[in-house]
Amino acid sequence: MKENIHPTTQIIASMVDAENLNRARELAQDLSRQDSAFADALRQVQQVREFVGSPEHILGNLHTKHGEIAEQVEVGIRNARDLVHQLTPTASFDGIGRTAPADYCIDQVEVQSKFVNGVGKNLEHVLNHMKQYEYFGRNGSYYHVPKDQYEVMQRVAQGEMVEGLSQTSIQKIREKIQAVEQLSGRPFHEVVKPGISNYSEVQQGKVQDTLDRHEQELKETQKDLKDKIRLEHQPSLGEMAKVAAQGAVIGAGLQVTFKLFEKYRQGKNPFKGDFTSADWQELGFATAQGGATGGVSGAALYGLTNFANLSAPLAGAVISAGFAVVAIGKRYADGDITLDEFLELGQIACAESAIVALSAAIGQAVIPVPVLGALVGTIAGRMIMSFGKPYLGEAAEKLQKRLAAYYNQCLAKIDRAYQEVIAQIIIKYERLGDLTQAAFDQTKNTALRLQNSIQLAEVYGVPQTKIIHTIDELDAFMLS
Known part of the structure; x- marks a missing residue:
């Protein structure tokens, strides 16, 4: 022996x-693929930066340009998050004109973005759009509103009191939520959904800071994903x-x-x-x-x-x-x-x-x-x-x-x-x-x-x- x-x-x-x-x-191959995915994600953010960096090409006046900015941030950051996870991007402007009923598609579903100052006014714009386009909000398409406004809408819908809003304002918001459900024949949360941004985050003076924050989040995600890859390839x-x-x-x-x-x-x-x-x-x-x-x-x-x-x-x-x-x-x-x-x-x-x-x-x-x-x-x-x-x-x-x-x-x-x-x-x-x-x-x-x-x-x-x-x-x- x-x-x-x-x-x-x-x-x-x-x-x-x-x-x-x-x-x-x-391990080297997986890390390389992850680095490539991260580079693709950062390119999405850079495209949004270039768009907002040329305000003369953005639709609307000084007080309404944030509407199209919100659309670009929504699509760009969503796709960046998909790409850093090595997923196929889900958001797209392809086939949609700048003044079409929809602003972009997510998972091939049409989405109209409504970023209007004030919860009540935003809901009013949603109702007006639904009346103008009778199919919208009924066939699976839906609306995006600012994330912080959506939180207020949800609290009102659940009968909660909201600090800073009078009882009259709360009642009007509740009535508009019910009107959305009646027009669409669907639950409110299926017709109106939160975007990734708060209202203030897409204003011209704040959007660069917003993109900086999203880019930092992508870097943190990248670090976590690479740590996970290393852990998966560790000896066991x-x-x-x-x-x-x-x-x-x-x-x-x-x-x-x-x-x-x-x-x-x-x-x-x-x-x-x-x-x-x-x-x-x-x-x-x-x-x-x-x-x-x-x-x-x-x-x-x-x-x-x-x-x-x-x-x-x-x-x-x-x-x-x-x-x-x-x-x-x-x-x-x-x-x-x-x-x-x-x-x-x-x-x-x-x-x-x-x-x-x-x-x-x-x-x-x-x-x-x-x-x-x-x-x-x-x-x-x-x-x-x-x-x-x-x-x-x-x-x-x-x-x-x-x-x-x-x-x-x-x-x-x-x-x-x-x-x-x-x-x-x-x-x-x-x-x-x-x-x-x-x-x-x-x-x-x-x-x-x-x-x-x-x-x-x-x-x-x-x-x-x-x-x-x-x-x-x-x-x-x-x-x-």
Whole structure:
């Protein structure tokens, strides 16, 4: 089993890396699409700015130009809100003249905008329009009035008192609301609806401020949408389970292949009936063992590469070394090898992991080749102690002293400047302690595993805002 752990883990590491790259690619694509949608939304606002910036082209006199301004704001901002959410714009002036019965369409339904000063006067203009165009307000078309005026109309319709209005004014408004319902044969709220603007917001002296506010709202919406996209593409425990399942399949498949080839070299062909009952049992055990190892490797690799910010090669190397040292530790515990053999085999098994870990640790630093040998040996020794301690028993202390002596001997042969570099790297490595192993130890209870995972993430420098600290936070993350 032990000789097949390394290729299996590296294959699974490649699979995990591909999954991570694919998720990162999809994130970049979704963010790019959202940026394009936001740019389209801002163009809608800019078109409204250009319209209101040329008052000489707006219909009406100084006191009535706000009517057409309200129309432009309604259509432009509605479409901007649709576009930032990557929806098809719903409002349009297409096919409607500037003096037609309708001012614009929303969802292909005709809408007449009435922005007249005073609730009663606005309703009077609505009634006059309904009398002039007998189909309007009856066939699904409707009227838009200022949002703040609509709130007053609704309160009056519900029999409430409105501050600032006399009882006579309230009664007249109520009568006009009833007249709208009688002419249309429909409930008032289906014939008259609120626009997106208050009356004061579309006046020539205020509309630029209004557009500034809408643009700021779009920017806030954009930020929320991009945050949501990032959250949707974050690593998740659900994806970890998927990767673990894929790892189990890969591990089982490779173990079956290795075992069949091993039996074939022994002169046994399962397709010719050469397998005994014991051979089939051995194959089944190898398959189960490979599946279990692959599943654990997949979950651990996913966690290390996503939650602990390790590269796939480094994560794969650490896990490969862990499995190898565990296998060697069992042989030592069973008395098959001596402590010296355990140390020698462990160093060989951990050498690659130490080199990969060293590369990740030193980054762009330039370190001479002799120092690399010392570092590789030192880190390999610490990995042996970390993974093999449960099997060493009383020999652990003896081995620890030997490794410490080796470390000190290496340092004595190296310049002081490089000694400081090595010391910093070793300190950083030792901070990890048993956290990587403990974070994925299924024998520990949930709370302890969670605490180990938190400590591991903190050591690797994961921001606190990205760390799940409690079971409640975990539940919220899984259900989001």
